[in-house]
Amino acid sequence: MRPEDFSASGLAKSQSSRLGEGMEFWSTAYGELARGNAVLLTIVANCRKGSPGTPGAKMLLLENGRKIGTIGGGIMEARALEQARVALLSGHYQPRLEEVDHWLGSKRPSGLICGGGQTNITARLSPNQDLDIIKRFISYGNSDTPSSLEISPHGIRLANQNGSPLFSQRLVQEGENWKLEFGSLNLKRCAIYGAGHCGQALAKQMRWIRYNVEIFDARPEQRAKLATLGIKSSSIGFPSESLVKVRFPQRTSAIVMTHSYESDVEALGFALKLDFPFIGLMGSPPKLERIRKSLADRNFSRVQIDRITCPVGIEIGSDTPEEIAVSVAAQILQREKIGQ
DSSP, rough: GGGGGGGGHHHHHHHHHOTTTTTTHHHHHHHHHHOOOEEEEEEEEEEEEEOOSTTTTTEETTTSOEEEEEEEEEHHHHHHHHHHHHHSSSSSOOEEEEEEEEEOOSBOOSSSSSSSEEEEEEEEEEHHHHHHHHHHHHHHTTOOOOOOEETTTTTTEOOTTTSSOSSEEEEEEEEEEEEEEESOOOOOOEEEEEHHHHEEEEEEHHHTTTOOEEEESSSSHHHHHHGGGGOOOGGOGGGGGGGHHOOOOGGGGEOOOOSSHHHHHHHHHHHHTTTSSSEESOOOOHHHHHHHHHHTTTTOOHHHHHTSSSOSSSOOOOOOOOHHHHHHHHHHHHHHHHOO
């Protein structure tokens, strides 16, 4: 990012096209810190079935009283906000972990009766201590550089996680000691081969659900249209460039929906060389059979070719590009949720 992108307003303007999952939250926190204001954040670190707050849910309380985000709502959140207002005015506030239950008769009631429970972690960010830490964390996320932000009773720090497993969020507890870590990378990732009507609709859909989207097309005129979707220029290229542009293929779902049979085969040839956990192809079974033969003629093995899912998407009778995008996004979400 350019230096001006880290101004309170510059980062906010750039977040819609540059920042990945969760980074909008941190950019808002950064904007307040850059203006000299403290912020109080509460994050759901863990939950049990029935909880309205799920891991990764976040809430910010600003000095002007504005609340951003949610940790589950209801009386639990109202109580958390009351405590947050007191903590925000405090000159020093040690990060703390609180476990609450959402059922009557509990010794640690949240006020909700929906069942289950959740673990909330609350911390106060101050301009003097935390501004640079949050700035650097956002910068790492922007550049797809693995690192992590750690919150513990000792405060907030940035840890370099290069070489360690990729993760979005994890809570580590050992007796009374605990720490909550956030990975800088957006691990919700999608590579789309084809920038036609269906490819553009899918790119919009996946960005709307906070995916990092990379899109590849051999036609310059189609790639030029992608700027209106807010996709970074570094994430747009020729299909062959996917071999170097897709940095974390093992965390990326690949979808092939190009403008022709020949370009589908070409794109699949590149996709099959990468470690994608899922490769989906838009088309019919007869089309797949023809493509399978073409790929076999290119010396791809049966095991490799069997990795292709065709037709891609959940069967909902979709016809329009927007409906196809919904069905494909649903299939990707379903696979990733089941795999968690």
